[in-house]
Amino acid sequence: MQYAYHVMQPAAIIEQTPSQKFMIPTDDASTKGFLLKTKGCRIPELKPIDGNIKRFIFAEKAVVCNNGRPPLVESNQTCLFIVKSALEAYDVNITSLLTCCYQMFLRIDPTDGKKYGKIKFKDCIAFNDSIEVDDKAEFVKVTCLYNNTMLYKDFFSFIPLKPIPPLKNSETKLNVLILGIDSVSRLNFHRQMPKTSAALRKIKTVELLGYNKVGDNTFPNLIPVLTGWNESELKKNCWPNTTSYFDDCPFIWKRFAENGYATAFAEDASWMGIFNYQRRGFKQQPTHYFWDTFDGEAEKQIGNKHRMNVDQCLGPREAYKVLVNYAEKFVESIQFLYNKPYFGFFWSSSLSHDFLNKPKLGDEFFEGFISRLYQKNLLQNTVFIFMSDHGIRWGDIRSTFQGRIEERLPFIHIYIPEWYRNDFPLAYSNLARNSQRLTTPYDLHKTLEDLLDPYALSRDFLHRRQENRTERREYSLFEAISPERTCENATISEHWCTCQSTVKIATNESVVVEAANFTVDFINRLLVGYADCVSLELDEVLDSSLQMQQQDIEGKRSKRDYTLTLRTKPGSALFEATVRRESKENQNYDYEIVGTISRINLYGRQSLCMADFHLKLYCFCRQLL
Structure with missing residues (x-):
């Protein structure tokens, strides 16, 4: 949703000396200082332990x-x-x-x-x-x-044998195992889980350096992976409102099931799960093996050590370990006992959803899980995707530049069996090359579609696809993604885009003040009709910067995007917004919100009076005054 209004007074433009400008190197320049450097996207290289964020890193106590x-x-x-x-x-x-x-x-x-x-x-x-x-x-x-x-x-x-349609052909199928850890950025993964990272390097996974999220939280970042659609398209086609079930939506596991695969979907902390938080979930269970039934009842009866949003334990065991052990039991049973191919999607929030430093507590456990998969030959015919949806979305680190970039770049590693790498070298080399391209959850969905028929990905097939393809928002990771790809090409909102160069500007500049007031006005317009929520006021602008892409530097655009961090009252909510200012005639300007306004501190009980899961970020309940 976008809303724009007209400003009659021209905003000041900051003049900078050459030494103050953020210079983007040409294609011939060194890649030093950049995590990703292509013609279409330059992502700055940041250190896992930088001096500016050391104060946020500490050892969490083990869970008992x-x-x-x-x-x-x-x-x-x-x-x-x-x-x-x-x-x-x-x-x-x-x-x-x-x-x-x-x-x-x-x-x-x-x-x-x-x-x-x-x-x-x-x-x-x-x-x-x-x-x-x-x-x-x-x-x-x-x-x-x-x-x-x-x-x-x-x-x-347990994993009992269930009626699964027969395979459509006798070719060896590639299993698909997806294991996700919520809210872990690429840098925080390396910072917190070095042993797990080493285990992934040992089995030669491909790490996507430019995997950029496309929405705020888990739901808008996993819906594209599982359906190829964004939230608006989902509502239009199969999920009209939050009281609807998700049964009619085209989840990728349905297509694997139609091809004779055993399918599984499991998540811990399922009360706030992908399809359950402020939503109705599924009327009929969506996959052959559906663990939410187990998790919900176990949490109710033996959940303990509750902290923030989750029960950290199910009885005497940590919840994430129970989930991952179930995943391992599923993989072994389906592959060795029942001799079936499988598609398994396992998602853990209990370890990492609420705390920056808790993933460290799971490092040895995940290292052991990955090592066992490999040693037991459970990856011999399996594509293993180990990933997150976004980085940590709140806390003190989110008020820093590094925290903002990390939040938009989750970790993702992809393992391809060695025999498949050898038999389909172009598909694998494209995947490896795409590790240094701008990629998205939509691309991951197209990749899963390709895995329905991995034997089709011959050199000739991929060449024909390359010759005949049209410009679109998603590409399979097995085909070559253009180095000229931009956030705009990939339909990544400027608000979430990490390809920009950032120029800090003073928080008292008139353009910043106007943009901040516009942001608060926009939030209040979202809350019109919700009498239980008070009208917010601007308290202070804490940070402001100009986001510049190559087109801006080359003078090809009349638009400027400003990223603001501001505090409102009452409630001291911290918001991060990208506001676009477009030049008009007679030195006038239009402003509009780009993407979503992010809430970067916890709202807790402030929004108990609001049921809409989108608007809970913004509402301060009148009863709290």
Whole structure:
């Protein structure tokens, strides 16, 4: 949405000496100082530990689940068993008095308009030492009594064989495994998870240096990956409003399922999940294996160590570890037990969503997961994509230039099996070359489409595609992306674009003051009709800069984009906005908001009176005055 108004008074233009101007090197110049340097996009190179951000980096305390008590029951692929070494921690002295049982449970589809369906529990099946669970068991609840008194409760998930359509041909399929960690920038990934980064280098993943987000939060950055559409297109075609279910939308996992793949979708902290936060989710489960059912019930009954938005633990285990262990169990079962190809999408928010420094706590765990995948030959026929959606969106670091750039550049690594690299060298060399191109979530979707038929990506096929292609916003990463690609070509809003050169300007310049007042006025217009929200006022402009692209420096545009960080009152909300000023006749100017106005500090309880998930960023509830 864009809204513009006319300013009669001309704004001042800052004159700079040559030494003050941000100079963009020519194509022949050194790439020193740039992470990405193409004709269409120059992204500055920043250090993971820069002097300006050292003060934000510290060691988080390890999470202690269940007050330090270990698991009393564990599972493998098919069995539950009591952990004898844990008996002492639960003061179990007479094992004959310890009795456990497990209950299978399943999801009942919600009735029209309801967000969640009911959970149906079956009879409890007793065991004393270990037991092989029913071959139809997917999710189970375990309870243990000691001397007829409740002692322990736990939840486990399994991978039963399900009816999956047969493969359409006998060719070896490439599995697709996507594992995401929410809110981790590329630089913060290297800063916090060096062991995991080393494990990825060891198996020779391709890291996309110029992967630029296209929206504010998780939803608008993953919808393009999963559907190829943006949020507006999703609403137009299959999801008319927030009370609608997502069942009719063309998620990529549907196409894999049609081709005979087993499909899985799982996320921890599912209450605020991709399709659940302020939304209705799915009426029918979207994939063959759908873990939200498990996570929602487990959080309700055994979630603990709540911090900010998430339960960090499910019983005695950290939530993200439970999710990733489920992913590993899924991969092993589908590949080795059932001999099926699979598409698995696993998304973790519980570790990293709210805190810049918490990913460090998961470094060794993710290193181990990646190493096991490789050592067990689970990646032999698998494209493995390890990624995030954006960097951290709030906190003190977001008020810095580096924090703003990091937020727009999430990490993404792509593993291609060695045999496929050798058999399809052009597809792989294009992917490797595209690591130094501007890329987007739309490109990742086109890549997933190509993986539906990876054997088609021959040299001749890719050459023909290159010769016949038209200008569009998305390209498969297996085809050559032009070095002339710009944010505009890729439909990345100027507000999210990292290809710009930044020139700091004084916060008291008239153009900045006008742009700041315009921004606050724009926010208040968004809130018209919501009587519970007060009208905001400009408190202070904290930072301002002019964003310049190659066209600006070459004098080819009459528009200028200003990025502002400002504080409003009441509530001390911090907003970041990109405001475009366009020159008109008679020294007049038009202003417009480009993209989304970002909220870069937490709104917490300030917006409890607002149900719209977009407007919660801006509302300060009148009842708090």
